[in-house]
Amino acid sequence: MAVLTVAVVAAVVLAVVFTRFGGGGTAKGGEVFLQSAANKGPDPYTDSTVKEGSVPQGTSPTPGASSGAISQVQGVDGGTPGLYGGTQKTSSCDVEKQIKALQADPAKSGAFATVAGVRASGVPAYLRSLTSVQLRSDTRVTNHGYRDGAPTSYQAVLQAGTAVLVDGHGVPRVRCACGNPLTPPVAQHIALQPTGDHWASYQPSKLVVVVPAPIVVKVFVVYDTHRDDWFHRHTGDTGRHDQHVQPPQAPWQPSEPHKPGKPHDHEQQQKPGEPQNPQKPQNPQNPGKHDHEQQQNQQNQHQQNQQNQHQQNQQNQHQQNQQNQHQQNQQNQHQQNQQDQNQQNQQNQHQQNQNPQNPQKPGKHDHEQQQNQQNQNQQNQHQQNQQNQNQQNQNQQNQNKQDQNKQDQNKQDQQKKDQQKQDQNQNKQDQQKQDQNKQDQNKQQKPGEPQKPAKPQDQNQQNQQQNQNQNQQQNQNQQQNQNQNQQQNQNQHQNQHQKQ
Incomplete structure (x- = not known):
């Protein structure tokens, strides 16, 4: 941000509002308190x-009367790099302590809020x-104190x-x-006489x-x-997030005091009680005239640049306000349209629910609409009942099929068990026959004679009989497997049909 390195042409109003400083002294109008x-x-x-150790050394007041009236001061942009000092990672003020002090005295907090232009709850x-x-x-500032319950x-x-x-x-x-809350100084057209503290580095031309x-x-x-x-x-940070940076290219540096008589000096020094003297016209042959005119031109150019910048900022602000207003109007219009639509829907619904105003002469169209609505409701109810009945019947059929399948399965299982039991009995009988035949052969053989081999024909018949029994058993097992597979296929088909 540009540094304002020229003196502000307008002087500052230094009218003192309250006249009693602590101790019973008085301060007359046209004085400024140091x-x-x-x-x-x-x-x-x-x-x-103020936190301990945050105030630099050499700032204590020194004895002696302040001298030098204040007529003009220099204006500096509040965002100028280097305008303010401090210590990195350290806050100069304990904000929370001030908040607690004001909260403890609601009257002071209210007066503070009035000066600051905020609500008491927002302090x-x-x-x-x-x-x-x-x-x-x-x-230079306007300082606001608190006395007798008022600012x-x-x-x-x-x-x-x-x-x-x-x-x-x-x-x-x-x-x-x-x-104390502070506000910008109030401008006036008279030189101010300083009073109060004094420090060695004070110079009116450096304000x-x-x-x-x-x-x-x-x-x-x-x-x-x-x-x-x-x-x-x-902004608003207490120093916790401070970051080191390189020195800025054009930082603010506290200016040297202006010396009276220099061509660039536009501030007239005035002793206390001495009337202000008009400036004497300079000698046209004075070689400093050209420098003075050049500096005056530079000041005029700088002021013109400031005015142009101010106008540009105003135009940008005006455009931004117009855009914001346009967006706000669009939002308001959209909300209004929604409200109108909701009201229209409510009116339509209310008209549909209302009975005709004249019950003795209902409109034909309204009567037809009501009759159609009743018929439609009846049809819908009938369809719903029919669907419910169909669903109940379908559920009952599915339950019956499941019960029948279960009975068939149980019957098949029982048949299979009976068949297995019959096969076991048959095998037992065959074994008993074989044992009986063997015993009969042993009885017919005489003692000491070798056992006669079985006739080939009898042996073949026995083998054939065994093969037939085995084949019969295999056929029965295959038939049972086929029946089971067929029953499973039927069950799967029924389940798929039920799902559909």
Whole structure:
């Protein structure tokens, strides 16, 4: 973001709203209160929430009266790299401590919310959305205190090194040493007389005013005051996610004080109580005139560039607003169409459910519709009953088939058992016959005679008889297997038919 290196032409209004600083003193109109980094100052909202060791050394006030009236200050973009300092991974302010302090006093919290422009319930979220940094230049602000149950305000200069919380546009919003809300300074056309603290490095010509960045700053480029290095800090972060970065190409550097009499000096120094003198016309033969005109042209060009940039930002914002409005209108139109459609459907349904207004003279068309609807309902009911009856009959048939199959299977099993028993009896009888024949042969043989061999013819008959019995047994087994296979095929066919 561009650094505003020229003085802002408009002066800052420094009218002091409240006139009693702590201790009973008074501050007259046209004064600005100087506040050192560690000083709590008048009418604080809370105790200091500055973390120990976060304020750089050399920021304590020094004795002596402040001198030098303030007439003009320098404006700096809130997103300028190096405008703010701090320590990497360390937050300068304890945000949670300030939240607890305000929650403990609802009246203060309400006054704080009024100044900040948020609801009282939204103060914690508002504070957590701010970013903790340190000022690198003496900075002009409007400081808001709290006294007698009401907010107060006064114009102030905060010393470089002051711990503050800045918003998404880089503008200081809270001074952590006192918990006071801050707003931009109020401009006026008279020089201001400083009062309050004093520090050695204070110079009116080095004061700055933070100008809101034209777009939201997502990441601040912060100068590490302890390590002489640079780091990134995300908006709203407490320092946990800080990342080291290389030095930026054109960082902000606190400017040297302007010396009166230089051609580029447009700030008139004025002593307290001395009336402002008009500038004397320069000598046309003064060789510094050309330099002055050149610098004036540069300032005019810079202001023109700023105006062009501002106009471009406004145009972009206008286009974005138009797009958002168009999308919103489309959404609203879509919702309206849906509501109209729902209302129309409800009306149609209501008309269908309503009886004719005149029961003595019903419309012919309505009567026909009702009659057709009744007939249709009757037909549907009849079809449903028929389908249920068919389903019950089908279920009963399937159950009967299953019972019949079970009976047939049991019968077949019983027949098979009976056949096996008959075969066993037959085999037993054949064995008994063979044993009897053998005994008869043994009886007919005389003692001492060798056993006569069986006649070939008798032996052949026995073998044939055995072969016939075996063949008969095999045929019976094959017949049983065929019956079983046939029964299985029938069962499978019936099951497939039932599934279909």
